[in-house]
């Protein structure tokens with residue numbers, strides 16, 4: 684994406700999704716994945732486009748790096764006290780829970 688090009692929100696959103704998808708690809712080294720997530724966040728802030736919730740789940744709220752299930756994060760579905768997804772970052776230890784219906 685050229686630096687000063689005028690871009691639509693749709694284009695920015697597509698780029699953010701593409702970057703996060705790439706970061707989640709098991710073939711992408713973790714160092715690159717962290718860079719892609721960083722870029723996606725920068726685009727999101729610069730163009731004020733929100734990262735969709737289902738993609739945001741894979742970015743650590745503590746260290747802002749990629750949460751790749753089984754590699755850099757633990758994802759568990761738990762039912763007590765309410766049904767939720769438990770996510771723990773294996774690098775900074777940040778824990779969060781997301782209630783699901």
Ligand SMILES: [Zn+2]
Nearest residue numbers: 743746772775
């Ligand atoms: Zn973290």
